[in-house]
Amino acid sequence: MLNRVGRRLRRLIQRPASAELTRYEALLPAIGRREAELEKLSDTELTEAAAAMRERDPVDQEWLAELCALGREATRRALGERAFDVQLLGTMGLLTGHVVQMATGEGKTLSGALAAAGYALQGKRVHVISVNDYLARRDAEWMRPVYDLLGVGVGWVEPSLTTEDRRAAYHSEVCYGAVSEVGFDVLRDRLVTRPEDLVQPEPEVAIVDEADSVLVDEARVPLVMAGSVDAGMADEEVANIVRRLRHGLHYETDPDGRNAWLTAAGASVVEKSLGGIDLYDESGSARLAAVNIALHAHALLTRDVDYLVRDGKVQLINASRGRVAELQRWPDGLQAAVEAKEQLPPSDHGEILDSITVQALIARYPQVAGMTGTAAAVAEQLREFYQLEVAVIPPNTPTIRTDHRDRIFASPSQKLRAIVEEIRTVHESGRPILVGTQDVAESEELADKLAKADLPCVVLNARNDAEEAAIIAEAGTYDRITVSTQMAGRGTDIRLGGADGADHERVAGLGGLHVIGTARYPSSRLDDQLRGRAGRQGDPGSSVFFASLNDELVLSHAPDVPEDIEADPETGEVTDAAAQRQINHAQRVAEGVDLEIHRNTWRYTRLIERQRAELLRHRDAVLRSELARERLAEAEPDRCAELAEKLDEATLTQVCREIVLFHLDQLWADHLAFLAEVRETIHLRALAREAPLDEFHRAAIPEFHKIVGEAEQRSAKTLLEAEVTESGVDLAAAGVRRPTSTWTYLVHDNPFDSDAEQALKKVRSMLRKKRS
Structure with a gap:
């Protein structure tokens, strides 16, 4: 009750x-x-x-x-x-x-x-x-x-x-x-x-x-x-110059790894290498943009953490799953810059015809x-x-998994030694162990340490993701050590005793699967997903997370660690409750940052989606009715009458429909490109103390309302110019030609925001003062 x-x-x-x-x-x-x-x-x-x-x-x-x-x-x-x-x-x-x-x-x-x-x-x-x-x-x-x-x-x-x-x-x-x-x-x-x-x-x-x-x-x-395939182009000269720049001397990055900018010394080196140009003059603005994006690719995106190079291609890693993000890429300029960084041929890119967020x-x-x-x-x-x-929904059988308190260390190296020792101790009992790491590089580093300690393990990360289901299915096998990225966090069930469960009672009697996290994730959900791999359907199991006060999570989101927190002089382990509070705080800050990014993105996307929905209603009416023919008959009655004498009703209706749909689709693609450009430069409005979202709406709404009228005007012109032959109307000759090929992909969230541009703006101001 x-x-x-x-x-x-x-x-x-x-x-x-x-x-x-x-x-x-x-x-x-x-x-x-x-x-x-x-x-x-x-x-x-x-x-x-x-x-x-x-x-x-x-x-x-x-x-x-x-x-x-x-x-x-x-x-x-x-x-x-x-x-x-x-x-x-x-x-x-x-x-x-x-x-x-x-x-x-x-x-x-x-x-x-x-x-x-x-x-x-x-x-x-x-x-x-x-x-x-x-x-x-x-x-x-x-x-x-x-x-x-x-x-x-x-x-x-x-x-x-x-x-x-x-x-x-x-x-x-x-x-x-x-x-x-x-x-x-x-x-x-x-x-x-x-x-x-x-x-x-x-x-x-x-x-x-x-x-x-x-x-x-x-x-x-x-x-x-x-559509309209061509190859993405990156500035190879700029890529080679940026590759030689040194952090702290030629460029700086902010603590959360989202922005990078040239120092005065870096700007000087780049300008000399490019023939003595002035990056911060209007004449150098194009090269400045190329330098900026190459610097982001060089300084802020890490191989085997943010992406892999496999089969001669840059393949992005989905951070929340640890898997290769199939069909996913960064916005074209950044994608090309990373490919240039890795000295790979550029991948195809083209005009965006349409897009939709999940x-x-x-x-x-x-x-x-x-x-x-x-x-x-x-x-x-x-x-x-x-x-x-x-x-x-409550579980059918109560969960009996034991979740131990975090073990916290002063430094990542001390933490890594403790993790290896924890694995050795538990492995001696024969219990299966699943270790969840933060990224591909860390999983491979830990596997190397375990091999040197004579503790053989199976590694699962984005490099061998095709074997994911088979590896995870056997992670509950007696005496098995599995080291994985976050891709082990959900999907295939882990049955004690292996995929067939034949050894279930033996493994259960030892305490079941032991899960180890090598660091707290930026989201408590990811922690819970990893913990949840143990204790399935009332099985015994346990979990423990290791953490360091110098983990990326803490350095990025709560770097001001209290100075009076002390560590064991021999092991580096920290037992002060303040350390746990610091790590919990860092995770909450990370979750808050992600939520605010989501909110901010949706504020902009919401308007685009409303415009898309409105245009699609009009497009659907054109597609399913004779609206296109009626509108063109009003605009060009003589031409429509002329064509009606040579074409049957269905053919003329379809010709008018194709002409109008072509121009509607082309204008929508142009509108998306316009909105992307507005969004990329919106930070300049913020510098002028104007609300960026208001300015975005002010720019986007009038342009959208021009689309239908402009499409009808262009369609009327096309109808006049189209050649009519015995076989019909040659629309291609009138420029009504859709892309010869189209393809689909997902755009990875641009990991950076316009704050980088603001930082460069500040550097530009600083350099001008210096030169004056």
């Missing part, structure tokens, strides 16, 4: 993870009572009972109970597993539009499948959005027998599918797909010129797997459609729900950006 009252009070004061579960829990007895009856039905009768749900009121609580009862029986028959009560609570939470938090190994995939089937039985089309293509296909194939018994069609999309297969998958009642693949298809649909070429139907329901990763970590990552992609869906193991820590962001509440 007291527990129930406590939950209600928490809900009333709107604390994170406060969604009320009582009304769902009250349905569990009724669901249980239906089991014996449903077991007597044949498969056909079970499918018919599910079909009858399509005619009932889905708002009814009895409907929820019946859906869960049918889902449990379908699961038992199809998979040989009886859904736990907590899995059904997760299903009900998803069906009522929550982000449900379920611990590792508690069966989120099944809860998501039953919820997707429930939405489908309500007559809604569902997209189950995953973090990658592998999981999308795996889950769709794994859950297909359950969907079949419930009479629900399921498909999935992946890069290898043809357009026809994609269209069929999206028109299934339930479609699984990676967030990037779903987003790319949205962008591709925005370029079609015939309604029948559209692949996706109107969005209705999204169930987001790993919701915190998709909705928060990747929310502001733009998905991009580009947050805007999810916002297209009228109904959104999600599931993850770590949602409570981002409940504020989920509420603020998506109006979603978190429902924390």
